[in-house]
Amino acid sequence: MEFNERTLADRLSEKRIGNYIQFFEEVESTNDVAFRLAESGVPEGTVVIADCQTKGKGRLKRQWQSPPGCNIYTSIVLRPAIDPVYAPHITLMTGVAVADLLSGYCPENVTLKWPNDVHIRGKKVCGVLTEMSASTAKGVDFIIVGIGINVNMGRVDFEESFRDTATSLKEEVGREISRLDLTVKLFDNLEYLYTRLLAEGFGFVKDMWLRYSDMVGRHIQVVFNDYVQAGEVLGIDDFGALIIADENDVIRRVMAGDASIVKG
Ligand code: BT5
Numbered sequence: 620m621e622f623n624e625r626t627l628a629d630r631l632s633e634k635r636i637g638n639y640i641q642f643f644e645e646v647e648s649t650n651d652v653a654f655r656l657a658e659s660g661v662p663e664g665t666v667v668i669a670d671c672q673t674k675g676k677g678r679l680k681r682q683w684q685s686p687p688g689c690n691i692y693t694s695i696v697l698r699p700a701i702d703p704v705y706a707p708h709i710t711l712m713t714g715v716a717v718a719d720l721l722s723g724y725c726p727e728n729v730t731l732k733w734p735n736d737v738h739i740r741g742k743k744v745c746g747v748l749t750e751m752s753a754s755t756a757k758g759v760d761f762i763i764v765g766i767g768i769n770v771n772m773g774r775v776d777f778e779e780s781f782r783d784t785a786t787s788l789k790e791e792v793g794r795e796i797s798r799l800d801l802t803v804k805l806f807d808n809l810e811y812l813y814t815r816l817l818a819e820g821f822g823f824v825k826d827m828w829l830r831y832s833d834m835v836g837r838h839i840q841v842v843f844n845d846y847v848q849a850g851e852v853l854g855i856d857d858f859g860a861l862i863i864a865d866e867n868d869v870i871r872r873v874m875a876g877d878a879s880i881v882k883g
Contacts, residue, residue: 622798627668630803636695636813637806639665645687647674650750650765653694657752657761663698668802675767677746678735684778689771690787691798695764695809699817703753707859709762710735710749712816712824716808717745717766718831720801724792731831733861733878737768742786744769766805771795821857829854834880839863843876 620626624642631637639661646652646669653667669692672685685692697709717737721744722729730738737745748765769787777785788796816824829835834852841848841861848871850863861873 620797620799622670622802626799627802630799631806634664634806634810636664636810637666637803638662641665641667643667643669645669645671645673648672648676648765649692649694650676650748650763653696653763653765654750654752657696657698657763661696663696663761665696666693666806667695668693676748676765678748683746683748683767685767686772686776689769689773689776689798691766691768691770691802691805693766693802693805695766695806697762697764697813699759699762699813701759703751703759704858705821706749706751706753706759706762707734708816708821708824709764709813710747711828711855711859712812713747713749713764713766713809715824715827715831716805716812717747717768719827720805720808721745721768721788723804724788724796728791729831730833731828733832733834733855734859734875739786739788739791742784743781744786744788744791764809768801768805770798770801821859825855825857834861834878837880839878840881841873841876841878846876848873848876849881 627640649667649669671687672692675683675685677683714731718729718731725739728740732738735747736743745768750763752760771789772787774790835854838851850865853862853864856862863871
């Protein structure tokens, strides 16, 4: 089945997420397109999907490799009535939605790495980039949830610098996976978790996130710019921050950075 605006629209009508789709063969970054659409007032649940990105973005101005014909690159406009300090809930919820999705194909082998990576057998298969527009007066105006999933990309096609640390669903499952089916299921999962998050609060997302994460009890290092924090992971708090105990048993909250497991 082809992967285009028509085939997607056929499967996504009457959904809260995916009710309005903009599909592009090629775009610089789906997050940038979604951000502009959100500024122009499009409703919550609007999604931007592209077959290929020429300037796919990671965090901290890093690049997301986004070749055509194989992967999912999508950005969703959400307008939750939440205080901006709770925006990390949306990032963690998205990780859970993707982990649940990929577990359907690779049971027992999917893990979450704080804050935004989904791994299969220890290799990165998905990254999440959330961007927000908010003000102290009005709170959150919108959050753009950008998701990149390596679906049918071949191992040799990854850039050399991360070829050994990245993977695709096809590499792990051993067969091609329909991007159309996967995208529809992704939006279903997101819609379910988002609706529950707004109704019930963060507790169940936190529990699910911790079940998928292999970080609790491990010694990690988190690097943000040139600042390094290290310690044993105790969990995440109600704001979505990572809680670590350093070597002197001082408890610290980590709000941002790149985490890696150093031992244990
Ligand atoms: C992320 O950043 O993991 C967030 C990636 C979000 C991408 C989506 S695609 C749709 C939407 N539109 C956008 O423009 N972005 C979002 P970060 O944690 O900073 O990881 C980036 C790092 O992962 C890079 O520096 C590489 O080392 C590695 N990397 C780049 N492309 C990759 C890929 N396709 N698969 C696995 N790893 C990759």
